[in-house]
Amino acid sequence: MQAEPKKSQAESRAAAPPVSQPVSLVGEEYEVEVGPVAHGGHCIARTSEGQVLFVRHTLPGERVVARVTEGEEGARFLRADAVEILDPSKDRIEAPCPFSGPGRCGGCDWQHAKPGAQRRLKGEVVAEQLQRLAGLTPEEAGWDGTVMPAEGDKVPAGQVPSWRTRVQYAVDSEGRAGLRKHRSHEVEPVDHCMIAAEGVSELGIEARDWPGMASVEAIAATGSQDRQVILTPRPGARLPIVELDRPVSVMRVGEKDGGVHRVHGRPFVRERADGRTYRVGSGGFWQVHPKAADTLVTAVMQGLLPRKGDMALDLYCGVGLFAGALADRVGDQGAVLGIESGKRAVEDARHNLAGFDRVRIEQGKVESVLPRTGIDEVDLIVLDP
Structure with missing residues (x-):
């Protein structure tokens, strides 16, 4: 019996029944x-x-x-x-x-x-x-x-507390500032965000156009009068001249490296929590609610009950918020080790906690740095990834 010729892959694909697409x-x-x-x-x-x-x-x-x-x-x-x-x-x-x-x-x-x-x-x-x-x-x-x-947030029905100290406005194709729709890249232009803190609203971001920008982040520090704007240009766009209603530092996100670079003004803002001032570099993390940092420190310290002389770890320590609170409470006989992977956050943490001889900040991933320390026993651990 003569064998039938083999079908080519193209013929096999053509003969296969069509795959039905799910019905939206x-x-x-x-x-x-x-x-x-x-x-x-x-x-x-x-x-x-x-x-x-x-x-x-x-x-x-x-x-x-x-x-x-x-x-x-x-x-x-x-x-x-x-x-x-x-x-x-x-x-x-x-x-x-x-x-x-x-x-x-x-x-x-x-x-x-x-x-x-x-x-x-x-x-x-x-x-x-x-x-x-x-x-x-x-x-x-x-x-x-x-x-x-939180303190100051209890308002009657129909009112909205203005608490958000950091707002990232998206910019549409016409240069209008707004906020994104739910699970979408589409921009809803706004002329006023009701939950934006007064220090953000008074900059007037929504009142002007931002041609060539993909986003504009506005920051109003809670521990100082520092105000900052971080611009993210669209590919190939030039930065606009920034003229806002209040003095402000201006940063930009680099198109090639994605880093935050200084245009003019301080490359950081000063925040305050637990009686201490913290420097937070441009693009760095800080809680957006003005009461959040203090509230979290209070809750964590109540949970840990640190004592003089304790040895503590602050893992994923950021700019040193919890490490600073721990250092104040464990005293000169205690010690605090903070570990953080972000280079700029580590620089800020070391600056913020420079007055403590018994605080050390290490840069790297927790799972890599911690085994190298040789530490096998501590009294307290803050884990905030």
Whole structure:
């Protein structure tokens, strides 16, 4: 019997049945009963077929029309926006920000909820994450399950506390400053961000155009009058002349190396926490809420209860916030070792803690540096990756 000639790979591919593409459900609408809150500003609902929906702009217990924004047939879950509220929660209010809502700015998750309800929802999210990720109840984690407003943040329904000391504005193709839509690169131009701290708003970033820029980050330090703007140009663009409503240092993000470089002014801002001033280099990390650093130091020190003479590790120490707090409390007979991988953060930490003879800051990855130290026993560890 004569063998049939082998088919070429091209012929085999042509003969293969076409692979069906998943059917997109974007734009489909479902009337759903909304269940519990989930991480990221979503609540959980299910379609009549049982498919999970993560729905934004809604609250637990509501009945809404949810329009799919991401997902396809057969997917484990869909993402959606509540575009019509059929049965509102008693905790619902009209969002005070004119840029909030489905398809608009993605910066705030819960502007449509009363302030007390927002805190309750945040507490439920933290409790769920503790249980799911760490296997701990709030009680086992040493937390009573409540979320309290920071000093100055308790405001009546319909008002918004202005707390964000660092805001990164995206810039659209027309040079207008704004904020990105949820899970999108698309920019929602804004003329005022309600949660921006006064020191950010008074710079007037939103009031001027930023031709050729991809983003403009505004920083208003809490421990000083330092103000800084970090510009990220689009490829090949020239920097604009920066004329703002307040004196400001200007930095730029390098197109080739991605580093932050000085244009004029100080290449850092001065922040304050736990009675100490910290230098934070341009592009460096500091908590965006003006009360966050102090609140975190207080909580960590209450948990550790450092004593004079203790040996402490601050892993992923950043600019030295916790290392400084520990050094103050363990005294001259104690010692603190901080480890941080970021070169600029290490320089800042060494500057910030130069007055402590018993504090050492090492640069590198924790898993690489720590074994080299020879330390096999310490009294206290702060782990903040």
